[in-house]
Amino acid sequence: MRRAPLLSLLLALGALNLSAADARVRLGEALPAHPWTAAVPPEAREVIVVYTHDCGDLGPLWSAVLGSGLTVRAVNTEDVPTPAPAGVNVWRGPEATAFARALRVGAYPAVLLVQGGRLLNAWEGTFTGDLGQLD
Template identity: 75%
Template sequence: MKRAPLLSLLLALGVSHADARVRLGDTLPTHPWTSAGREVVVVYSHDCGDLGDLWSAVLASGLPVRAVNAENITSPAPGGLKAWSGPDATAFARALKVGAYPTVLLVQGERILNAWEGTFTGDLGLMD
């Protein structure tokens, strides 16, 4: 049986949920940072629980990491990262249509290459 091209692409990119609302290929909404070529954006809220493993994995990627603390209750990012928070950060998350926190985005040139909503195994799918 031959797979549909879009389904094959989604499986190859590692999207874990068929109902993910963040759309691959979309551009990021307005944000306060200067974009790097390829970067990781972590959108989280105060009620995500322990994100130690998530932060360790994204920081180990070697890519620039952007922390977005949504939902207007301050929750710190790990040392060395300044989280963007407040109403504009929440508006950013809502413009992305984030379905679950934390959401990890692999972004290149302002376009979303991959997204993990609510679950992240630590594998960004980057070739070593």
């Protein structure tokens, strides 16, 4: 068995999408600029769902976040309009994509639990429906 030379290994690693591996939503950070002028009180929590057209069936995700009783915000990124449930105002366009990138979202859909404009928790790519809230 022949070992791969270092150059081959480096090229193989370079072919991987390492930028996605480096993307990490950082808890405690303030949200980047957004269009939500009707802010919730600082002690209240809200949920932000960041998604794209290729996330698949988001029905269970929407059911879970809408059932939380929290204010729900939707950010549809990557320039392909995708609907959200009735009553959820969706932010789309280049600014929405820039918002997700400024947050360093690594996988869609991302569910962000926010309080006072700061990230409390984040789920990227998978979401079980548990926001980890204590009643």
